[in-house]
Amino acid sequence: MTNEKLNIGIILGSTREGRVSPQVGEWVKGIADERGDANYEIVDIADYNLPFLGTTDGKEPGIAKWNEKLADLDGFVFVVQEYNHSISASLKNAIDFAREAWNNKAAGIVSYGSTGGARAAEHLRGIMGELMIADVRAHPTLSLFTDFEDFSVFKPAELHLDNVNAMLDQVIAWSGALKTLR
Numbered sequence: 001m002t003n004e005k006l007n008i009g010i011i012l013g014s015t016r017e018g019r020v021s022p023q024v025g026e027w028v029k030g031i032a033d034e035r036g037d038a039n040y041e042i043v044d045i046a047d048y049n050l051p052f053l054g055t056t057d058g059k060e061p062g063i064a065k066w067n068e069k070l071a072d073l074d075g076f077v078f079v080v081q082e083y084n085h086s087i088s089a090s091l092k093n094a095i096d097f098a099r100e101a102w103n104n105k106a107a108g109i110v111s112y113g114s115t116g117g118a119r120a121a122e123h124l125r126g127i128m129g130e131l132m133i134a135d136v137r138a139h140p141t142l143s144l145f146t147d148f149e150d151f152s153v154f155k156p157a158e159l160h161l162d163n164v165n166a167m168l169d170q171v172i173a174w175s176g177a178l179k180t181l182r
């Protein structure tokens, strides 16, 4: 094993016009970068222009690029927003476009919604089980009512900071451990 830093992708789960996920992702990245314990990067599904799975010949360059990006990563932080009590269709579609690139890696969740995005996060945990992604316990849940102004300007309460760091502690520990398995 080398002492190289782990690569952790902060995956923005929403591609909606007017989405708030970039604000949340940048906040997570700011906290993560302060730690200096890994290479953290924002991974925006929207950048890959993924088609709807199965509706094309699968030769769009974004599909290969998406898989290459995931393959480069040792672990993930999913920025998850609740859509009809689950994850967004765009996140599920992007997840379905890869398989091996997800396997034997760790992930944390930062979710938001009217009830902190908890229902979406629990659905994502079930999906991660199938993809052999080890999902960590610590899970910051952000409220659309109290952590956002007018549901659009992100103003997180102070209390979430410790929770984000606890989640990252666990993601780093498990991502390092699982790297030895791969």
Ligand SMILES: Cc1cc2nc3c(=O)[nH]c(=O)nc-3n(C[C@H](O)[C@H](O)[C@H](O)COP(=O)(O)O)c2cc1C
Binding pocket: 014, 015, 016, 018, 019, 020, 021, 022, 081, 082, 083, 084, 085, 086, 112, 113, 114, 115, 116, 117, 151
């Ligand atoms: C189609 C749709 C369904 C939604 N369903 C829920 C829901 O079930 N529970 C919830 O808490 N918020 C729900 N919301 C509110 C979203 O969580 C909120 O708009 C959030 O900002 C979406 O994340 P984004 O801005 O990053 O796309 C829904 C929003 C949309 C557009």
